[in-house]
Every structure is written in structure tokens, then in C-alpha cells.
Amino acid sequence: MLNLHKDHKNLVLLAFVVFAALSIGVAIMPAYQMEEYQPIPGMKDLTAQERRGLSIYVSEGCVACHTQQVRNIEMDNIWGDRPSLASDYYYSKQRMDIWRQSPSLLGSERTGPDLTDIGNRQPSQDWHLLHLYNPRLVVEASVMPQYSWMFHKSDTSYVDSDAVTLPRSITQMKDSEVVVASQDALDLVAYLKSLQQFSFEDNEPPMNFIPALSKDGETAIGGSKKSEGAGLYQNNCAACHQVTGRGVKGAFPPLVGSIIVNDQNPEMLIKIILVGYDAREEYGVMPALGENLTDEDIKAIADHERSSWGNNAPEVPLETITRLRDSITNDRTL
Numbered sequence: 122m123l124n125l126h127k128d129h130k131n132l133v134l135l136a137f138v139v140f141a142a143l144s145i146g147v148a149i150m151p152a153y154q155m156e157e158y159q160p161i162p163g164m165k166d167l168t169a170q171e172r173r174g175l176s177i178y179v180s181e182g183c184v185a186c187h188t189q190q191v192r193n194i195e196m197d198n199i200w201g202d203r204p205s206l207a208s209d210y211y212y213s214k215q216r217m218d219i220w221r222q223s224p225s226l227l228g229s230e231r232t233g234p235d236l237t238d239i240g241n242r243q244p245s246q247d248w249h250l251l252h253l254y255n256p257r258l259v260v261e262a263s264v265m266p267q268y269s270w271m272f273h274k275s276d277t278s279y280v281d282s283d284a285v286t287l288p289r290s291i292t293q294m295k296d297s298e299v300v301v302a303s304q305d306a307l308d309l310v311a312y313l314k315s316l317q318q319f320s321f322e323d324n325e326p327p328m329n330f331i332p333a334l335s336k337d338g339e340t341a342i343g344g345s346k347k348s349e350g351a352g353l354y355q356n357n358c359a360a361c362h363q364v365t366g367r368g369v370k371g372a373f374p375p376l377v378g379s380i381i382v383n384d385q386n387p388e389m390l391i392k393i394i395l396v397g398y399d400a401r402e403e404y405g406v407m408p409a410l411g412e413n414l415t416d417e418d419i420k421a422i423a424d425h426e427r428s429s430w431g432n433n434a435p436e437v438p439l440e441t442i443t444r445l446r447d448s449i450t451n452d453r454t455l
């Protein structure tokens with residue numbers, strides 16, 4: 122009879138066998154199963170810079186608060202167009218080097234939003250840098266820590282291109298100083314921008330969300346899509362111009378009282394949404410949003426902006442938007 126109270130050799134042996142069995146079951150077998158996964162055809166590999174960014178994401182512990190998995194339940198459908206597949210992780214899960222296992226970035230805590238598709242949701246480098254420098258500059262009540270050590274102050278005469286557009290009042294900088302992002306910060310942002318859920322545009326997605334049934338047995342998916350202006354504004358513009366339309370001083374201009382927004386002729390406003398805007402030194406760059414928004418979406422957003430926060434301008438005819446989009450696409454293809 123095995124008496125573990127007296128038999129120390131067998132005690133150690135038993136502990137070792139249990140340890141080995143668990144390691145094989147929990148770590149080694151799944152790693153072998155992963156070997157079979159293929160990348161989705163057409164999926165992009167990470168560039169060298171994005172891969173460095175991934176290491177920084179790991180070393181800064183961003184995974185403690187952010188997931189990168191869209192679960193197959195309806196409440197996750199705001200984080201991607203479809204639930205995540207094993208192959209989605211193909212490139213980010215390759216071994217980092219011979220000594221280090223591929224990092225597990227799926228995460229289990231969602232203190233902050235899921236980042237599976239953050240590259241599509243927020244494509245602006247300026248926004249990401251500002252947010253890393255101090256999240257409270259762009260999201261008032263954010264509890265995300267600031268990563269300002271990834272930036273340094275510098276004399277304007279040395280740099281210009283990598284300078285981050287920051288509200289001066291908050292950083293207590295001298296006029297001659299600018300804040301410059303370190304290579305680490307730029308790499309991290311490159312990685313964040315690369316996080317875009319691969320879309321199966323031409324085909325049906327391989328998996329659909331399991332929809333929750335409502336009381337009368339109808340599924341809720343699809344019908345709940347926010348099509349009205351306030352929701353679209355919230356999702357596409359408020360990160361920078363803020364829900365209040367007041368912007369962020371020194372980084373993103375206010376839309377409240379803006380001449381462009383209130384102009385009787387809405388063409389400039391529509392063009393800015395379609396192709397982006399970079400007119401003034403004191404503000405960052407607004408990315409083009411035309412590809413993410415339909416003409417109806419843009420009409421809803423424009424009408425919302427022209428009738429909120431005390432702004433007062435007539436509705437935008439849908440034809441104007443269609444015409445401007447066509448003329449812009451034609452210009453490009455010439």
C-alpha cells in the first residue's frame with residue numbers, strides 16, 4: 122500500500138507525474154493542435170514595427186485590462202462583425218523567439234474595451250498618441266493609466282514631424298517645447314492600428330453571433346443597428362470632437378458654433394467627413410471617414426451636428442453627399 126505520509130520518494134514521484142500530466146494536457150497538447158491552424162487567405166502578417174509594438178503591449182501589461190476576443194454571444198457584437206476564429210490569431214501567436222512562447226493576448230478582463238478591431242474603430246495615430254500620453258485628454262472619465270513616460274519634451278527647433286499635438290495648458294509646457302513620441306510609443310500605436318478584424322466581405326462570415334431571443338421569440342440582431350445621427354456621431358466622431366461637440370482644446374476643434382458645420386452650404390462639411398482634413402497647425406489631422414460610412418450615415422451625422430448643441434442649419438440633401446462622393450472617387454481614379 123502506498124503510504125504518502127511515510128514514503129517521501131513516492132510522494133515526490135506522484136507529484137511529478139501529476140505535474141507532467143497537467144503540463145501535457147494544458148500546455149503541450151494545445152500547442153500541437155495550434156500547429157494545424159492556417160492563416161485566413163488574404164490576411165496580412167505583422168510588420169517588423171507592429172511586432173515590436175506587440176512586445177510593448179505585452180511588457181506594459183495592456184492585457185490586464187483589454188481583451189482581444191469577440192465571443193460568440195450577442196453582447197460582443199459591438200466589438201466585431203463576427204465572432205473570433207482561431208485563425209484570426211495566426212500571426213500574432215507565432216513564437217516570439219526560441220526562448221519565448223507566443224504571448225497570449227486574448228485576455229480575460231475587460232476593464233477597457235475589447236481591442237480586436239480597434240484599428241478600424243480608431244484609425245487616427247494622433248488620437249492614439251494623445252490617448253496614451255494621457256487618456257483623460259480625450260476620454261474625460263477614463264480610468265486607463267497614462268503612459269507619458271513613452272514621450273519626452275523637446276525643443277521645437279529640433280523636431281517637428283513626430284511632435285504630438287497637445288493642449289499646452291495641460292502639459293505646462295513652455296511655448297518653445299513640444300512633446301515627442303518615443304519609438305516605443307510609435308511602435309505600440311502601429312500595432313494598435315494593425316488590430317483590424319479580417320472581414321469576409323464577399324462571403325458570408327464563417328460564424329454568426331448566437332442571438333439572444335427576445336420575449337416574442339424574434340432575434341434582436343440587425344434590428345437594433347443604430348442608424349440615427351446621434352449614435353453614429355457617438356461611434357465615429359465623439360472620440361475626437363467629444364459627445365458635447367466642444368472638442369479638445371489644442372487637438373480637436375469644436376463643432377459647436379463651427380462656421381463649417383453651420384454653413385448654409387454643407388459641401389465643406391461633407392468633404393471633410395469623406396476625405397479628412399488637415400488645414401491648421403494647431404490641430405492634429407482628421408482621418409478620412411468616407412469608406413466607413415454610407416451616404417445615409419453621413420447625412421444622419423451631418424444633420425445631427427447641424428441641429429445639436431445650439432447649432433442651427435438646414436438638413437443636408439442626400440443627393441449632395443452622393444454627388445460629392447462620386448466627384449471625389451472620379452478625381453482619384455483619373
Ligand code: HEC
Nearest residue numbers: 181182183185186232233234239256260263264265266268
Ligand atoms: C487599468 C486598466 C487599463 C490598462 C492597464 C490599460 N487600459 Fe486601455 N483602456 C482602459 C479603459 C477603462 C478604457 C476606456 C476609456 C478610454 O478610452 O480611455 C481604455 C481604452 C483604451 C483604448 C481605446 C479603446 C476604444 O475602443 O476607444 C485603447 C486603444 C487602449 N485603451 C489601449 C491600451 C494600451 C495600448 C494599453 C497598454 C499600454 C492599455 N490600454 C492599458 C483601461 C486600461
Ligand code: HEC
Nearest residue numbers: 245248357358361374379381398399400401404405406407
Ligand atoms: C481622429 C480624430 C477625429 C475624428 C474621429 C473626427 N475628427 Fe473631425 N477633425 C479632427 C481634427 C484634428 C480636425 C481639425 C483639422 C485641421 O483643422 O487641421 C477636425 C475638423 C473637423 C471639422 C472642421 C471644424 C471647423 O470648424 O474647423 C469638422 C466639421 C469635422 N471635423 C467633423 C467631423 C465629423 C462629422 C466626424 C465624424 C464623422 C469627425 N469630424 C471625426 C479630428 C477628428
